[in-house]
Amino acid sequence: MIAVGEKAPDFSLPNHKGEQVSLSDFRGRRVMLAFYPSDFSPVCSDQLSIYQEVKPSLDEAGLEVVGISIDHSWAHRAFRKELNLDFTLLADFHPKGEIAERYGAYLPDYGTTNRSLVLIDPEGVVSWVYESPTPLEIPGANLLFDALEDTDTA
Amino acid sequence: MRSRARTSSSTRSKTLTPPELTSASVPPVGPEDHIRGEGREAILYLDLACPHCAATWAQLSGLPLRLVFRHFPVASKHPRAPALHAAAEAAALQGSEEAFWALVDSIYRDQGRVDDPHLWERASGLGFDVERFDRDRRSTALAERVRRDFEGGIRAGVVATPAAFLDGAAVAGDLASELAL
Numbered sequence: 066m067i068a069v070g071e072k073a074p075d076f077s078l079p080n081h082k083g084e085q086v087s088l089s090d091f092r093g094r095r096v097m098l099a100f101y102p103s104d105f106s107p108v109c110s111d112q113l114s115i116y117q118e119v120k121p122s123l124d125e126a127g128l129e130v131v132g133i134s135i136d137h138s139w140a141h142r143a144f145r146k147e148l149n150l151d152f153t154l155l156a157d158f159h160p161k162g163e164i165a166e167r168y169g170a171y172l173p174d175y176g177t178t179n180r181s182l183v184l185i186d187p188e189g190v191v192s193w194v195y196e197s198p199t200p201l202e203i204p205g206a207n208l209l210f211d212a213l214e215d216t217d218t219a
Numbered sequence: 220m221r222s223r224a225r226t227s228s229s230t231r232s233k234t235l236t237p238p239e240l241t242s243a244s245v246p247p248v249g250p251e252d253h254i255r256g257e258g259r260e261a262i263l264y265l266d267l268a269c270p271h272c273a274a275t276w277a278q279l280s281g282l283p284l285r286l287v288f289r290h291f292p293v294a295s296k297h298p299r300a301p302a303l304h305a306a307a308e309a310a311a312l313q314g315s316e317e318a319f320w321a322l323v324d325s326i327y328r329d330q331g332r333v334d335d336p337h338l339w340e341r342a343s344g345l346g347f348d349v350e351r352f353d354r355d356r357r358s359t360a361l362a363e364r365v366r367r368d369f370e371g372g373i374r375a376g377v378v379a380t381p382a383a384f385l386d387g388a389a390v391a392g393d394l395a396s397e398l399a400l
Contacts, residue, residue: 110296111379117295119373122240149295203378210240 066169066181066196073185074167078133078155081141086131086155088189095192096129097209098183100170102200104136104144104154112180112203117150119206126213131155133170134178135162172200180204184212192216245375245384248287251364253311253319258283259385261398264372265289266380267304267326268297268333275381276327278395288323290368291380299333302356304365306338309356313347321345 067073077087088096099116101109116123116130123130132154136144141154157164157178165171165178172179180200184193193212195204245262248254261284265272279286290307292300303326311319325341326333332341342352355361372382376389383390383398390397 114293114295115373115378118293118369119240149298205242205376205378206373207240207242207376211242214241 066194067167067183067191069191069194071191073183073189073191074164075189076164076167078157078164079138080156081138081145081154083138086153088185091129091131091185092189093187094129095127095187095213096131096185097212098168098185099130099132100165100168100178100181100183101132101134102172102175102177102180103134104140105147108180108201108203109134110148113144113150114148115203115206116209117148117152119209120152123209126210128209128213129153130209133157133165135165135176170196175200182208182212184216186216240370240373242376243371243374245387245389246371251367253288253316254285255288255316255320256284256286258285259398260285260287261390262287262289262384263394264291264368264377264380264382266292266297266300267307267323268292268300268330269380270330272381273327273330275394276323279398282395282399284398288319289372290365291372291377291382292365292369293380301362301365303333305358305361306342306352306356308361308364309352309358310342310345310347312355313352318345318347 073088075088077085080086101112103109113132130152132152135157137158138156141156145154162171162178168183170179170181180197180202182195182204183191186192193216195208197204248260248262263286265288290304292304294301307319307322310322322341322345325345339349339353342349381394383394
């Protein structure tokens with residue numbers, strides 16, 4: 066897993082429309098990369114649904130959540146529609162898991178992204194990380210707000 | 220429940236609006252809660268449009284439990300859920316807690332007909348003042364009441380429904396089996 070304090074590796078991945086999105090596009094904002102194993106799996110569906118439910122509070126707090134999995138853009142498009150998601154999902158599809166690997170969030174034995182969260186500050190530095198003990202364990206939406214509180218300078 | 224996350228003070232960023240959904244213990248049982256039954260107290264976070272909740276509800280019905288019902292509508296998965304939870308609260312305003320449970324039981328028995336014409340029919344069949352029920356269920360106050368439960372669940376780490384807490388601790392595994400112990 067990438068360490069707190071490291072420069073977050075930049076990337077350019079297609080979103081659900083096939084448009085390239087780069088980490089540098091979020092410069093100046095706080096962004097939470099949410100690596101998850103697979104579109105449409107029951108556990109991932111629960112995780113992203115819960116994040117969607119608190120999206121107004123995340124927006125208010127100035128946090129952009131970006132989901133990343135090894136699924137294709139077309140799968141992301143269908144998954145967003147199925148769950149009424151309106152945040153960005155990126156396809157780490159080809160080369161498979163390359164970006165997740167750079168963040169230490171890839172499970173080569175399973176061929177999928179590991180369930181983990183990486184908070185990147187406005188300057189592009191990793192400020193908080195969380196790795197689920199098992200891919201079946203969902204980091205609750207409360208942890209997103211804990212991350213903000215833990216890294217805030219208030 | 221705090222995260223096992225790693226953080227750093229060296230990468231602090233600008234101050235933002237203080238978050239309101241940080242981790243916290245499950246809210247204690249209070250006067251606002253809907254409670255039914257006798258036995259061990261179980262706090263349940265439920266979604267009235269969730270089929271897993273309906274199955275669990277049926278399994279729990281015969282157990283000696285003091286059930287505390289908490290609203291946890293997940294609208295992205297079940298767009299009708301917030302309206303159903305507001306309807307349950309509106310039922311409670313019909314004059315007795317029995318009306319709340321009657322509507323909850325009715326919805327969990329049949330989650331297939333919950334749009335307005337069918338909901339009015341249910342309300343009428345349960346003896347509700349349908350005009351008042353319809354007015355109450357659309358009120359901001361009831362939407363906020365439902366949201367309070369939801370946010371309490373989020374802060375306690377609820378990530379899916381059904382979810383349960385015994386003695387303040389989240390129950391893992393199959394709820395009906397665990398609560399039957």
